[in-house]
Amino acid sequence: MNVKQQINEKIKEFPTIIIHRHQSPDPDAVGSQLGLANIIKASYPDKKVLTVGKQYQGFDWLGKVTEASDDDYQNALVIVVDTANQPRVDDNRYTKGKYLIKIDHHPNDDQFGDLMWVEPEASSTSELIYDLFAANNDLKMPDNAARLLYTGIIGDTGRFKYSSTSSHTFEVASKLDEYHFSITDVAQTEDAIDVAQARLAAYVYEHLTIDENGAAYVILTNEVIKDLKLGDDSTSSVVPLPGNIGEVVAWAIFVQQKEGNYRIRLRSKGPSINELAKEHDGGGHALASGAKASDDDEIKQVVQQLSEVVKQYKKENN
Secondary structure: OOHHHHHHHHHHHOOEEEEEOEOOOOHHHHHHHHHHHHHHHHHOOOOEEEEOOOOOHHHOOOOOOOOOOHHHHOOOEEEEEOOOOHHHEOOHHHHOOOEEEEEEOOOOOOOOOOEEEEOOOOOOHHHHHHHHHHOOOOOOOOHHHHHHHHHHHHHHHOOOOOOOOOHHHHHHHHHHOOOOOOHHHHHHHHHOOOHHHHHHHHHHHHHOEEOOOOEEEEEEOHHHHHHOOOOOOOOHHHOOHHHHOOOOOEEEEEEEOOOOOEEEEEEEOOOOOHHHHHOOOOEEOOOEEEEEEOOHHHHHHHHHHHHHHHHHHHHHOO
8 A cells, every 4th residue: 555545544544634734835835735625525525624724815715724623633633734844834733633644745854743745856745635636546626626736736836937847747737727727817816916015026126136156135124024014925926036037046035024033935046055944944945945044144144155055056067
């Protein structure tokens, strides 16, 4: 019995399934979480399926999470999707169930759960959820689940332009397109930004610092976020923007948190930046990672390290 069949057997075994994803979610986190919930509900209508985590207004069009009481975790199967390390799991009750499964496509540096299915070569966790469905004949794919998984895939592949996109990714996307939903509507909705986000994009381009090596960064302070009337889920839309500039090889976006520290979004067109992220309480993929900076001094350190990473990469590839 392979791991996908084992997961389905565990789903069959438990009357209550609670699905978690990571904090500050992206379309893949939401799509894989809610998509899996939709599949389980359609396949096993008698089961209680709960999705937990903070609800962000920007993802209301995908669906909403549910409330789970502490009692719900007793004798429950807990599944954590799209979350590389435990500190990033949204809602720390994920350890309170009877059995824990991890499904993820990030490097498996933090191994947790009674059963793990981690495939770093996959484009997204949403792609893995489709593979779970395809491997088990008794699982059903409702149209909305297909929409959710498709949304997660195009979100994590940048509309199929990132290197994680494979022939299998296109095959899965093609299969999902056979269901009753509009891929055009999904793409347009996922691309849509409001006026505040448009002004943030202008701010990023105006204030982006690019050094001689092609390393770039911008700092979004609480004051900037407040002045632009942005919510805490509104800065993710600008993360890919520096990559549109030809001279930029890798970049960091520092987003100040209410507590005063900074969340760092690291992206790259070639150099591996996940080791840098690990040095600053983070991690992720080679070309897309997240980290943290406690103050201005750590920001300067990250900027200098990113520049050195890009410089070394260009030296080795020229």
